[in-house]
Amino acid sequence: NGKKQVSFYKSGSYWDLCRGGHVEHPDKELLYFKLLSVAGAYWKGSEKNPMLTRIYGTVFPTQKELDEYIKMQEEAKKRDHKKLGPAMELFLFHETAPGSPYWLPKGLIILNELLNFWRVEHAKRGYLETSTPLINKKSLWETSGHWDHYKDSMFIADMGENDVYGVKAMNCPNAMVIFGSKTRSYKDLPLRLSDSDVLHRYEKSGELNGLFRVRMFRQDDSHNFISEDQIETEYKEILDIAEQFYGIFNLDYKLRLGTRPEKYMGDKKSWDKAESTLRKILKKSGKEFFIMEGDGAFYGPKVDILMKDAIGREWQMGTIQLDFQQPRRFNLKYTDKDGSEKTPVVVHRVIYGSIERFIGILIENFAGSLIKANIRTELDDRSETLSSKIRDAQNDKVPYMIIIGDKEEKAKKVAVRLRTEKDLGQKDLQEFIKAIKANIENKSLEL
Incomplete structure (x- = not known):
């Protein structure tokens, strides 16, 4: 009633x-x-x-x-990237593009250097970078399963006359298209197709949170097409990459295994097989891990990377997902050694996770004192006092300040101060440059 x-x-x-x-x-x-x-x-x-x-x-x-x-x-509060980022002129947000950061010149340098490092290190390991369309017809997302499982979090463009498009929220369906674009052999595997294109997801306005939760972002993405007997070695290699990347920033992390969710794609047997495989891999890895039941992606179980920052907070960063389902839905095949046709397994993996989120966490972890990527100089020739210029540079977290006055010119040296307010005194310029280059090469967190 x-x-x-x-x-x-x-x-x-x-x-x-x-x-x-x-x-x-x-x-x-x-x-x-x-x-x-x-x-x-x-x-x-x-x-x-x-x-x-x-x-x-x-x-x-x-x-x-x-x-x-x-x-x-x-x-x-002291480390809040939503305050430090704009103050340091790294990024800004505007009301006309909620959840979509404007990367300013200084911030874009950081973003590009993270991607440059990612490209170099992954090229060494046989990854092949691709770039794919920003929008695809509805039919692609229906094939991948995202239209049924993820449509509410996508930007949809209805052009009329049954011409409906989805703005790219993830890279995996287009990676499937590339794999299926030609005849493949077991000799092609592992085939690691990486992609760092801009993605868009329709996050609810109340959930947006600086760079931590955005609608426009990039991922250090890759879809690794492998045979079933390559799963263990591929996961070991990916975990080695994670150890390298997080080790450079001196970040501690642990792993979380997410199992079959309530709404999933595929059959229970293949899910059980995938979960069992990942449990064995994680036990062998020696890394701390735990299991979260029902937290897998709709197409397969996943291993999430949980990082702990300088003040003890835990963040989910990268993810490594094992997928038996999408390759079947896209009817992907390769010719095996015995001439038979087989369906590849796909590992969806990101190490940084969202690059925007990763930068936000780096800003807060290092309280704005980000590490150096290359030697870049900027001359402050404003008509301000020396103390004012030093204070502004320290507020901007500039790693090194070089001061040249009459004494330095006479001594043929430079006076060096750090963003930590430490005064290093006069240094020989060439020796100073040599020391900076060594820090960069060693990817040192210390100045």
Whole structure:
């Protein structure tokens, strides 16, 4: 009869009309708490309704854990990439393009250097870079399964007359097209097709968060086409790449295995086989890992890379996904040694993850003091005081400041200061350049 049940919860002496849940004895169970902020919110989200007051707080089992959390939050505010990034002129956002960063010249240098390093190191390992269309007809996404499983998170362009396109939210369907574009042999495998094109996903506006959650982004993506007997060696190689990339930044990480979700594509038998294979690989890897049931992609189980930053926060970064399903849907084949036709297995993998997200995390991890990628110089010839110029350079996190005055000119040397405010005094210019080049070559985090 259209009737609905309502629930009441009692918390201490307070009765609340609410879905729950509530603690029964707050005076005994909520001992170590802190109120964090107060904000206004309209009833049911409409400005026509009364304004309500929303109070935010947190609670922990012990005072020690609460103190540690508060300290971490205070440190996080100092490192907030949403403030540091624009202040350092790395990127900005505009209201006409929500969730889509504008990369400014300094920020684009960082992004390009990350990609350049990625290209060089992957080329050494036999990866082949590709670039594919930004928009594809609906039929491609139907074949891949994304139209049924991911359409709500895609930008759709309906051009009329049954001409519907999807803006590229992931690279895998186009990688399948490339593999299927010619006859393949077992000799071609592993075939590693990498791609760092710009992607777009329609994230909800309330979920957007600086560079951490965006609508426009890039990935250091690759789709590795292999035979079933190559799965273990391919995963080992990818995990070696992860160790190299994260090691350079001195970032600790662990792995998480996501298993078959509630809504999945394919048959249970192939899923069980894939999950069993990944469990064995992770046990052999020697890296810390745990299992999250139901967290796999709709086409296969995945291994996520969880990084811990300088203040103890954990972030999901890269992912390595094992896919038996899409190659079947695209009817991909290769000729095996015995002349028979077989379907390849595909490993979807990113190491950085979203490049935008990775840069945001680097900014916060290093509190804006990003590592050097190449020697670049900029002359500050403004009519400002020397102390003002030094302060501005330190605020911009410029690694080295070279100061040349009458004394330096006479001594044929340069005065060097670090962004850490340390004064190195006068240095021979050529020796100084040699030291910087050595740091760059060794990818040192120290100045």
